[in-house]
Amino acid sequence: MNPAKLALALATFALTPVFAKEEAAPPRAVLKPIKFIEYDLPNGLHVILHENHAAPVISTYVLYHVGSKNERPDRTGFAHFFEHLMFEGSDNIPRGKIDKYVSGAGGNLNASTSFDQTDYFFNLPANQLQLGLWIESERMMHARIDEAGVETQRQVVKEEKRRGVDNQPYGTLFEELAKLVFKGTPYEWVPIGSFQYIDDAKIEEFRDFWKTYYLPNNATLAVAGDIDVEKTKALIGEYFGPIPKGPEIQRPKIDWQVSAPATKKDVLKENTPLPATLHAWRAPIETDPDSYPLELLGNILSTGRSSRLHKRLVEKEQVAMEVEAFPYLLEQAGVLGVYVIGQQGVSLDQLDTLITEEVEKVKAEGVTAEEFQKALNQKEAEFASSFGTMNARAKNLARYHVFYGDANLINTELDRYLAVQREDLQRVAKKYFASENTSVLHYPVPTAANPAVKPDEK
């Protein structure tokens, strides 16, 4: 895009109100519109800016469109390991200085890796905008990837896995769920990966990974807070403009079918204190229109003390500690789960029976008008109270852009929920809760007759 065209595009963005049009019915709260501008740099970096002077703070957020699903099956955990290396430094930032610069500027930082993305953020006092842009542009342009630090981070990542997975009750749940439901796709391993492949990863492979995915044309930069848009645009142009555009990204092709054979697995762990069961079904991808009725159905099943599963399993039968029905939808796959941790002494059979009864009931009868309105009201309250901090705004603007192609969903996605019809909930319940496709994971409490094995470190 030439500069004149870019300026015109920006002016158009700035003048067009981006908030949603008011709906006549049902009555709803007026969400406070989050105004923003967005544009591409010539190298393909997508930029989103939200100016807000409520507090003298800013957040920078960079989303790279690469996650564990881009990994090779014999290099699981790679994208996440790489994320750790991005704190080492750059050609212009000495090793170990990134956090010191950010902390010393009065800010804080972090990063995360999931199936579909890797993200990095800084929260800073408003006078430190330039520091944030400098560090992020350095990571994108000149990341330092050498042996120093790699061995240490190998150990750190293993401690992270022990802490979150191996040493926690039910810590392997997510990993087992992915294996069961996403089998045959690159979603079947989780971002933390396995010890073996963390050990196998070579320095050259890290460099290749950076060259392949850490490209401006595979990244979105969002900045929110107490900024001057014009000045920020100029700075972004200077820091990120010189980064060369890379080749087109090759993304995994996944033929996602929601119908899959049912499987069952008992996970025997020494550290399981109470019985837990998870029923899981394949679900649509996150951009599927069915995601909205599915989310509402999840609310009706398990959000609040008046939800169906809570009333039945926690209140009436008193067999459960907690219940959760959740759609977990991703870029190219999805899962629908019902998870219950039982009270002590309760049998897994009993929990399974109750879950099945409630699932069959909603398929057969649908939801009541009152339940449906409640779910809409809960969504409305959820949206109204989200996106309060500049960090949440930057993060969600970027997420909506990358995965939905529409950053303005931060203002309008609620409308999609409010457009759902009550009948849709029964329809999606029938469609996705197919009994022949129910996969089940059990975490039994070990007994003398049924002993567990020590947590393995494979």
Place this chain on the structure above:
Amino acid sequence: MHRHLLLLVLVLVRTASAAIDRTKKPEAEPAPAASFPDYKSVTLPNGLRVFVIEDDRKPTVTFRLLIKGGAIYDGEKTGLSSFVASLLNRGTTTRDAATFAKESDYIGMHLEGAAGADSISVGAGGLTKYTDKILDLFADAVLHPIFPEEQFAKEQRKALSALEAEKQEPARLADKLAGKIVFGEHPYGSYRTPETVKSLKRDDLVQYHQTWFAPNNATLAIVGDVQADAIIPVVEKALAAWQQRDVPMIKMKAPPELAGRNVHLVDRPGSVQSNIMFCQPGPPRNNPDSAELNVVNATLGGGFSGRLFQNLREKHGWTYGAYSAFGMNRYGGSFTASAETRNAVTAPAINETLKEVQRLRDEPVPEEELALQRQYNVGNYLLSLESSTRIAQRVQDIDLYGLPADYYKTYARRMSSVTPAQAQELAKKYLSTENFAIVVVGEAKEIKPELEKIGKVFVYDQELKPR
């Protein structure tokens, strides 16, 4: 005047278009002031102090009532206050538990009670268009709970299962045992057991509520898209039935001293990591040095640039994280430094932790490092002011802990003026390398021999009973 303004504009434009030098860390303009915002404060005729923090960023409102109470007034009945807190919305004089849940869920509001060491908080919030309804349910939960026998029995049953679960939660086991070691028989150190759960009676809850839920023993913070002048009369009306009354004066003992250096090991077979925790008594919340202590603590273990993180993680690769904290309550506190390490490096990680505490006492912190930590604290305090609920919490803390009224007005200035000499003096005053305990939760058969070189080792089972 005009001329100056023009000059300023020119300077700004120049800055924006100046070519950047990416080989150097950019210089920042002066930091914005971390000034604590103004808020409206009134005392209602019944003695309830109300604070309003107006924030129109979201169309929501939150009410947070803070009752002085919590674990300190549990007496012999450990866990009583947390039963009271969790049963407030489970049956009132006009709504049974199911009706309450149905009405509050229907408008998408949240309402939850939680008991801490010194207080019970009751939070309720949702969309401003439902303000009246939210306030109605909130007032009902606070003023008219009846603690139905059947709901109490359910909660008791769940509490017993929760204790079963906690036997396998390493961080929770470490916290519970560290509290017991630091606070002894003081209520700050008590935790639920199956015996304490079973010994509670519904009448105890009723009694606790009648005793401590008095408007003159509480503060209320209102945060959100409201106008103080409009919301205060509404709140006053909703809480009109709440009568001022005398609350008992209980003189709390200070927590006991801790002598020697011992290791307390919870054997959790199958553990592939050890949760380690250095712990010792610390000062109460209203100690004169609490702002400055943030900087001292940050230097040791406040964040990613703290010494514990840099040493245990970045230098040795022994842990995912290593942090320290002063836990300050009304009548006393604790200091803890903790990390999770693989079994084989448990003892070395403890030794490095001890070395870092010792170094903070023995050597002044280099000015460059201290400057970073001062700025980290002041800047992150500034960032925290983005959250109105956090501001409200701080306003309520001033009252709860008896802090000076201008505490948060001077907070940033105090943190930014800590000198190396002062930091060392504070480390010497508040941290001991003579009297402390090390709590470890892990695989005893693998780690106990090495721990014996650090101090006398006391072993516990997963119910925290000495073996």
